Structure formats: structure tokens, C-alpha cells
Amino acid sequence: MNPAMWISKTGVQAQDAKLQAIANNLANVNTVGYKRDRVIFEDLFYSVEQQPGTQLDNNRNSVSGVQLGNGTRMVGTQKLFTTGNLQTTSQSLDVAIVGNGFLQVEQASGEIAYTRAGQLSVNSDGRLVNAQGLPLRPEITVPANATGITIGENGMVSATIAGSTNATELGQLTLANFINPTGLVALGDNLYQQTTASGNPVTGNPGSDGRGKLKQGALEGSNVQVVEEMVDMIGAQRTYEMNTKVLSAADGMMQNLAQAAR
Template sequence: MNPAMWISKTGVQAQDAKLQAIANNLANANTVGFKKDRVVFEDLFYSVEQQPGTQRADNNTLSPTGVQLGNGTHMTGTQKVFTDGATQITNNKMDVAVIGNGFLQVRRPNGESGYTRAGQLGVDQNGVLINAQGLPLVPQVTIPATATSITIAENGTVSVTTQGNTIPQEVGQLTLSSFINPTGLLALGENLFQETQASGAPTEGRPGDAQFGKLKQGALEGSNVQVVEEMVDMIAAQRTYEMNTKVLSAADNMLQYLAQAAR
């Protein structure tokens, strides 16, 4: 295969992967707590025909640059960008936005922990605080059946007022978990992340303490996708894709010309 055709093929594949990431970002522009993805590329190995600094045979001088021909690009990975999304005021007492660093922890059906930035909370039939997927928060907080209102403080303290009692009663404490490398978390879908060796072990603490952010009741954290930026990236990826296909076509035409000339 013509090297230029191979290189262009890697470029087409790279831009296809970038377009897929952009499409997913745009699809989740209104997903609560969503963190956008970016694709990371690097150049492939080089065919070194002459190393820089080697002696030239024609005049006994040193080659200042050498001859190094690249062989294209490839995707090394994707990264979640954990910048804060815009805070959306909902005035729903069961909604909680994480302002700053940290994740709410939930217990998944298999008993393992999941981590989320989506604070659309509710209660199950037993009064246990759950997320939108019905997974209980960790540590577990139970709301009494007689509760008439619920208050979630910035530091995660959960209080309720009950029938016949106007004095708030503390019933639990929400905590946040942070990771030294959040980009190493495994995205599970359903606004959930899972701990991995790359992310490191979680550190748990009260909201507002040390490296942890605060909670805001009656609000949700929106997606951090910037639609205009994604549209600009999409246009750039589309044009780059087109240029790579044109190189493929040009290389094919050159091969056809050589084949005809050889007859």
C-alpha cells in the first residue's frame, strides 16, 4: 500500500473517533451532571532513513535534521473533563447540586460503589434517600414517614421537620468522595462512575471540608458541554476528515498514473 494512503487512513479513523466523541457530548448537552469527553491522539512511529546528527557521505558534514517520515496518527485514549457545569435552580427540595470537587456515592445492585454528580434525589418505599436510578446513597439516610419538609445543608447535614414538631431534627449526613485522578474513573453510563486503579482510592469527607465542594439544595449541576465549542470542533473535524479522504484519492490517482505509465 502507498504510505500516503495508509497515513490518510489513520487520519480518517482518528477524525471518525473525534466525531463520535463530539456527537456524544452534544447528545448529553442537557444531561444533569454529565462531563464532556475529549479524545487524545498521538503520532505513530517514524521511518528513520537518516538519523539527525549522522555524518553525510557526500561532504563529511553532520546532517542537521536527518530524514524522518511519519506514519500517521492513532487514538491513545479519551478523557473526561471534570470542570463544573452551570448550576440550574430547580427549587425542588430533593435536588442537590455539587458545587466544586467531589462525587455523591451510591450503592449499586452488585454491592459495589458508584459515584455521580447528578443530584436528582428521591426516597424509596422505606424512606431511604436514593438517586434517579433508585440506588441508595452511601452513607444511607432515612427520612421519617412523618416528615413534612427536608433540608439539606451546604455541609451535607440532612434535617427534617415532622408533623406536630416545628424544630428541625437531624436524620443523616451526606458525604462526598474525591479522587486524585478523576479522569481515571470508569464511566458506567446512567451518570455513574466506578473506581479504578488509575483513579486511585476515593477519599471521603463532609462537603465544605478540605478539598471537597459544597452542596446546594434546590439546584442541579448541568452538563459542562459548551455547544458552540462542540460545533466548532465538529466543523474542524469534518474538514480534516475531508482533507484526509482527498489525500487518499490523490494517492490512488498517482498509483493509477504509475500503473498506466508502466504499461
Template sequence: MNPAMLISKTGVQAQDAKLQAIANNLANVNTTGFKRDRVVFEDLFYQIDAQPGAQVADNTVSNGVQLGNGVHVVGTQKIFTNGSIQTTSQPLDVAISGNGFLEVRRPDGTAAYTRAGQLQVDANGVLVNAQGLPLVPQITVPNNALSLTIGANGMVSAAVPGSTAPTELGQLTLTTFVNPAGLQAMGENLFQETAASGNPNQGQPGTAGIGTLKQGALEGSNVQVVEEMVDMIAAQRTYEMNTKVLSAADNMLQYLSQAAR
């Protein structure tokens, strides 16, 4: 088989993976707290027919002959730039401005992390996220609370009947990671710690490089539609060029087989 066919096959597969990532980005353009993906490629091993740097007969140094064998996907990477802050005027909506994640506890007791601040109060008065997972540390809102205030520093307080001063209910914290791109995306706007992300570091919003909270707002997706459309067109053209190489290599093989008859 013509090696060009195998090489162009890797190019087709690589661009197919890139298109899948672009499609996912565009599908989540309105998902709260979504972070776009990008695909990382690298070239495959090389066939060395002549060693670079080898001395040739006339005492000159050869550049060698190195024939590549295509491309493959190294991995995907989450881009954790901030999305735009959208005002909702809903008292339980919280946007994170800067670094950090809200920590929630999953049903199996493990921790997960999210940038989506669509909070609500469950039947037990516990502050939970949109999926009903309780925040960590847990905050309970009294049944007679008239209003809820969430400060930029994460302090949650409620106005209750018979009290002129707000009652402090607890402190929301934010969790940061040395390498947030190493977090595992679990769906449902949740991320999970991995060995690549490093250990979670929990702290009060607004301190030690941790972001702040904004009540009555949500962080939008950081997907830029125009940028994704340009990348999609480029990936489509590259896909087409690789298929043309496949077709050209096939025509060359047909020509050789006919010439050999």
C-alpha cells in the first residue's frame, strides 16, 4: 500500500476529532460556565532513510532524509478563560469572577467541582446546585428567611423576621487547582480532580489569587462562535485535502498496476 494513503488516513482521523470538539463547543455555547475544548496534535514517528548530520563523501554534512508518518491526537485541553458575566437578578444565581470552582458533594460522597452557579434550596433548606448536589461546606437556609444575600467574599446571610441585622448562615469557599486543564470533565457542568490537575486548594473568595462571587449573575460559556466557525471551515478544508491525497495515492497505484501489465 502507498504510505501516502496511511498518512492521509491519520490526517482525516485527526480532523474528524477536531470537528467533534468544535461541534461540542458550539452545542454548549449557551451552557452556563462551560469551558471550550481544543484538540492537541503531534506528528508521528519518522522513517530515517539517511541520518541527519552524517558526513558525506565530499566532507559536507547531510541534512538527512526523514519521512514523516502522519499525525495523531495527543489529547484535548479545556481552556479555562472566564466567560462573560450575565446579570439575571435571581438571588440564588452566583457567578465566579476569576479563578476557582464551587465544590459539591456527589451521592457517592466524592467531591466534584463546577463553575455553574445556578443555586437553589432543596426541601431540607440546604443550598444545592442545579442538579441537587449540596455545596461544600454545606449551608442551610432557615424556612422563615425573607431574603438571601451572598457577598463577594462568599459570606451567606439571610434576613429573618424579628431581627434587624442579617443572620450569617455560612461561608461559601472556592477551590483552585494548579492545572485546571487536567481536571476530568464529567458532564452536568461538573469536573473531577485527577493526578494531572493537582490537589484542590480551598479558600475564601477574594484572597490569595482566588476569584470573587457576584450574586444575581451567571458566568456564560467562553465559546466564541466566530472563532469556532473559522476553525470549523479550516478543519473542513484540511479534511478535504487529506481525502484528495487518498484519491491521488489510489490513482497512482492504479496507474502502476496498469503499467505493470
């Protein structure tokens, strides 16, 4: 096989993966707390036919040698945890994280997952839960006779109880930070899970030790920039087309060689 055909195949596969990531970003442009994906590529091994510096004769050395590349491959994807735009909702149980950090929820398996989506509600047991019904950790229970809930910037949750004029503290929301948040594994449902690459979570009150503050009555929107994604999509499409043209050209060259050999 003509090596150019193999190299072009790797280019087509790489751009197909990039288009898939762009499609997912655009599909989640209105998903609360979504973080865009970026695809990372690297070049494949080189066929070194002549090492740089090889002595050609008594007076000359090769300046650059002969090194032929063998294409590209996707080495990974990366979540970009830049802050999305804040959307004011005026709902008392909506909360946005302004800065670094993740809310913590308990999954059905008992494991802790992490999220930036602050669409909270109260379940039938009075516990604060996320949009999927998973309870927050630390657990916060809202009394049935509470007439109003306040979530402070520092994560303190309080409520006005019927028959009382003073606010009652219900509990403290904490945020988890990771030394490498891009190492978290995305589970879907706006949830992430720690891995050895992310490091262990470091929890604390919002606004302390580099953690973001909470803003009640708002949600963090997706950090996807539609114009940027469209530009990337056009670039990936053009690169895909160029690689398919190289495939066609290499195929034509092979056909010419086969005809000449008859």
C-alpha cells in the first residue's frame, strides 16, 4: 500500500474524532454546568532513513537527515473547566459556583460524584437533592414548615420557620477542589468522578482556600462558545476533505503504476 494512503487514513480518523467532540459541545450549548471538550493529537512515529548529522563523505554531514512521518492519532480529550456565563433564574434553590469547586452528591452505589450544575430541589424526605434526585453531601434537610430558604456565598443554608422571625441554620454546603480537574471522568448527567489522575478531593467552605463562592438564584451556563465551535468545525471539515483528496491522489498513483506494469 502507498504509505500516503495510510497516513491520510489516520488524518481522516483524527478529524472525525474532532468533529464528534465539536458535535457534542454544540449539543450541550444550553446544558447547565457543561464544560467543553478539546481533542488532543500527536504525530505518529517517524521512519528515519538517514539520521541528522550522518557523515555523507569526508567533508560533509547531513544537516537534517531523512525523516518521514506516518500520520497522526488522538492522544486524548480534555475538559476545559473555565467558568460559564451566569444565568439569573430568581429561584431560591438554584445556585451557581462562581470560581473553582464542585458540589458533592451521593450516587445510588454510595460513591460520591461531583457536579457544577446547581439545579437543586427538596425531595419527599426534605433533603436537598440535585436535578437527578441525588442527595447532596453533606446532607441538608429542610423542615416541612420552612417558608423560605437562603443559601449564602459561604455555603451556609438557612430557612425561615413558620412561627419564628429568626432564620434557622440548616447546614453547610461545601465544595470540593481537585489538583487536576481535567483528570476527572465524565459520567454524564452533569456528574464527574475522581480518578488517580485528578487526585483526591480537598473539601471546604465556598470562598476559602481558592474555592469559588456560591450565588443563589443563578445557574452557571455551558462554557461552549458557539462561534468558536463553528470555526473549529469548518477547519476540521476542510482538513477532512484535504485528507480524502490525498487518499484519492494516492489511489490514482497506484492505479497508474499498475497499468504501467502490465
